[in-house]
Amino acid sequence: MNNLFILVRAELAEALKEYKFIWLTLFFSTLGVTQPLINKYMDVILNHIGDTAGIVIDPNRQVPNATDVFLSTISGQFNQIGLIILIISFMGLIATDRNSGMQDFILTRPVSLYSYLYSKLIGHWLISMFSISVGVLVSYLYTVYLFGTFSFLKLLGFLVLYSLWILYLISLVILISTFVKNQILIAILTITFAFFWIFTKNFSHALSQIVPAKILTLAEHQLLDLHELNYVSVFICLMLTVLNISWAGAKFNKF
Template sequence: MNHLATLVRVELTEAAKEYKYVWLTVFFVLLGLTQPLINLYMDIILQQLGGSIGVILDPNKLDPTPSEIFLSTISGQFDQIGLIILLISFMGLIATDRQNGMQDFILTRPVSIHCYVYAKLIAHWFISMFSIGFGILTSYICTVYLFGSFSITKLILFSVLYSIWILYLTSLVIVISVYVKHQVLIAVSAIGISFFLLLIKNVDLAFSDLLPSSILNVAEHQLVATYDVSYLSIVSCLVLIFFNLLWASKKLKN
């Protein structure tokens, strides 16, 4: 446990030296502000862009609820450009240690491979959620101020479930990193797999329960109850995280 705490502290310190807490947090805060403002001024934007063609706005359309506007921030910003930047920030997670010899140095000390892998997971998950948490809070405050309030309890439940998805993405990058040496290829592979999982999570609801990305359906259900969801996807996501870590540890041991 002491070794784990030490390795986590080292990872967090390195992130601080790289100002990762600062630029990632600023980035997600800006994303959190963007979507509520777009929703607020969407009608004006469409009218201005209409030109001679013209844009007809349905006067009978229903205004989105505050929770729907908040979810559009997550699905439209965090799960697209936010996910890309986050995974790019992960690409040196293990590759950097391999290149500078730090991995060999650590693993030749009385530190277990599992401890090394878990430290990577915990530290980078914490860094991610630190930044994303500020983005979520910013989006919530902006949405409540501009459109009205929704339950803070539902927001917390959503954030907890969303954090499990981030935990899975971190474990995914760890697995890819033990097989792929080049950082750019690590980032491209992780982004490709992540977007593929997001794309197919609603194709077949029975099959999608086995996908880690389906936990996002459960998270969204906490805010907008549009259809029945299976909480089995939470278990599936946690099991896949465990197997990713086991897989990475076994590869490093070999």
């Protein structure tokens, strides 16, 4: 446990020294304000860039409420561009250590392989959740300012469940890193799997019950007034995360 703590602390220190905390937070904050701004000033934007002859703005269209805007920030910005950048920032989390020989130095100490793998998982989860939380908070404040309020508690509920999806994604990067050495390929494969899961949850109802991305639906439901808390999805997401790390550990020894 002590070694896990030392390793997590080193991951966090590295993120601080390499300014990952700053640029990732700035990035998610920017994403967080983009969607509310676009929604609010869509008319103005279209008027400025569109050819008036070709664009007809429905004057009776429904004005989105705060929750809708916030949801589109999450599903449109965070789950697409945000997810890609997040995965790219993680792609070297195992490969860099392996290539530099740092991994050998760590694993020859009285450190268990799983302490090492879980330190990567926890460390990068904390880094991402810090940045995402700040981005979400900025987005929340902007949305509330521009579109009206919605419950902060709902937002917290959303964040807790969303963090499980991020946890799963990091475990996926770790698992793929034990099979593939090339960082770019690690990123491409993880992004492909992540989008596949997101696609699958929308595509098949039966399948969606067992895919890790189902937790995203559950997180979004916290914002809407659907007080559904599907413990099975929470359990499946956590179980798949643990499974990924266990598989990574088993594969690791065979390198």
